[in-house]
Amino acid sequence: MSKRFNNGKKGKSKFTLLWSVLRILIGIGLIAFLLTKLDVEKIVLNIKNLEIRFLAYALIPYFFFIVVSAWRWQILLDYKKMNITFKDSLLIYFIALFFNNFLPTTVGGDVMRVVYSMKDRKTDAFAIVIADRILGFIGLFIFGLFAVVYLYIFHKRSEFLLLMIIGFLALLFITFILFSQKVYSFINPIFAKLKFFRIGERINNLHKTMTEFGSAWNVIILCIMQSMIIQALLAASPYLVLKSVGNYSISILPFFIYLPIINVISMIPISFNALGVRENAYVILFQRTGLSGEIAITVSLVSFFLTFLWSLVGGIFFLFYKKPSNV
Numbered sequence: 001m002s003k004r005f006n007n008g009k010k011g012k013s014k015f016t017l018l019w020s021v022l023r024i025l026i027g028i029g030l031i032a033f034l035l036t037k038l039d040v041e042k043i044v045l046n047i048k049n050l051e052i053r054f055l056a057y058a059l060i061p062y063f064f065f066i067v068v069s070a071w072r073w074q075i076l077l078d079y080k081k082m083n084i085t086f087k088d089s090l091l092i093y094f095i096a097l098f099f100n101n102f103l104p105t106t107v108g109g110d111v112m113r114v115v116y117s118m119k120d121r122k123t124d125a126f127a128i129v130i131a132d133r134i135l136g137f138i139g140l141f142i143f144g145l146f147a148v149v150y151l152y153i154f155h156k157r158s159e160f161l162l163l164m165i166i167g168f169l170a171l172l173f174i175t176f177i178l179f180s181q182k183v184y185s186f187i188n189p190i191f192a193k194l195k196f197f198r199i200g201e202r203i204n205n206l207h208k209t210m211t212e213f214g215s216a217w218n219v220i221i222l223c224i225m226q227s228m229i230i231q232a233l234l235a236a237s238p239y240l241v242l243k244s245v246g247n248y249s250i251s252i253l254p255f256f257i258y259l260p261i262i263n264v265i266s267m268i269p270i271s272f273n274a275l276g277v278r279e280n281a282y283v284i285l286f287q288r289t290g291l292s293g294e295i296a297i298t299v300s301l302v303s304f305f306l307t308f309l310w311s312l313v314g315g316i317f318f319l320f321y322k323k324p325s326n327v
Contacts, residue, residue: 020272023269023270024271026270027271027276027277028276030271030276030279030280031275034276034279034280034283034297037293038283039294042294043294043297043298046245047302049245051243051244052244053244054240054243055241055302055306057240057243058238058240058244058303058306059237059306059309059310061233061234061237061240062233062306062307062310065230065233065234065237066094066097066310068233069093069136069226069230070089070090070092070093071086071226072135072136072223072227072230073089073093073113073128073129073132074086074089075222075223076128076131076132076213076223077089077117079216079219080121080209080212082119082121082125082128084117089117092113092117092321094310094311094313095112095314095315096109096110096112096113096314097109097310097311097314098311098312098314098315098317098318099112099318100273101311110133113125114129124209127209131178131213132223134171134174134175134178135223136227136230138171138172138227139223139224139226139228140227140231140260140264141164141167141168141264142168143227143232143260144160144167144261144264145168146260147160147256147257147258147260147261148161149161151257164261178207178210178211179210179213181211184211231263232256234259234263235255235256235260236252236255237303237306238255238259238299238303239255241299242299244302245295245302246295248295250290250291254288258285261281261285262278262281265278266281278300278304279301282297282299282300283296283297
């Protein structure tokens with residue numbers, strides 16, 4: 001039995017490795033495909049001529065994105081009385097961002113948050129991170145819905161409307177399953193039959209922890225508002241990056257409209273860290289505003305690099321921050 005389990009574990013590890021390599025290759029392929037249609041020399045020239053002053057400004061919204069994200073997580077931690085200070089939450093969030101760069105998906109950073117915060121309450125820590133993720137996605141899709149409705153009303157464009165509606169409804173369905181006792185009671189008999197690795201028992205324990213958030217509407221509403229602030233901050237930085245490329249007469253409004261859509265598209269897990277997916281989305285969407293493909297991809301790559309710089313701070317914290325015994 002143990003031999004079969006070990007073989008299954010090895011097979012899963014190989015699949016994970018192959019899938020990660022494939023996602024990297026897909027991302028490189030998408031970038032290469034895009035570059036065949038663009039003037040690479042112009043892109044290089046754009047990067048060389050970046051104005052440092054606006055790049056410095058662009059770092060500021062990304063920093064507050066991290067602060068507000070850690071604050072949202074802190075509110076959920078406090079609600080469950082996890083006894084973690086905001087200073088520790090902020091440091092752990094930086095560490096999680098750092099690990100997002102090297103682990104296959106952003107789930108890697110979530111795992112680090114669970115590990116650093118759980119102490120002897122693993123289920124609670126796991127449930128809090130899931131709730132944090134879901135509330136973040138709800139804020140993203142609400143912001144995105146406003147964006148696509150604006151495009152539909154004022155520009156008669158509806159290509160992203162169906163994607164946002166389906167995504168938002170699916171997210172609400174998952175939310176009701178996790179937070180609502182009534183909805184969960186219908187599917188609980190199915191999970192109760194999952195005895196393998198005590199999966200059913202663990203899902204049930206997780207649900208019990210999640211339902212405690214279901215009655216905390218003040219916490220939920222505040223976290224959704226924070227999520228929408230986060231989306232605004234994530235739109236502000238690329239706008240400042242554009243200013244560093246050149247004095248283009250484009251307002252910040254298209255960034256509020258298109259960045260939530262780009263962030264939703266980037267959730268499609270076909271490439272490593274959304275490499276290539278994000279850049280193609282930037283080019284396709286921002287060409288509508290009159291920007292060239294070369295400018296759009298420059299903004300995308302530089303914006304990603306700025307977030308990477310902030311994540312390196314998390315690497316420094318990881319070296320010096322006191323690690324739990326389970327790390």
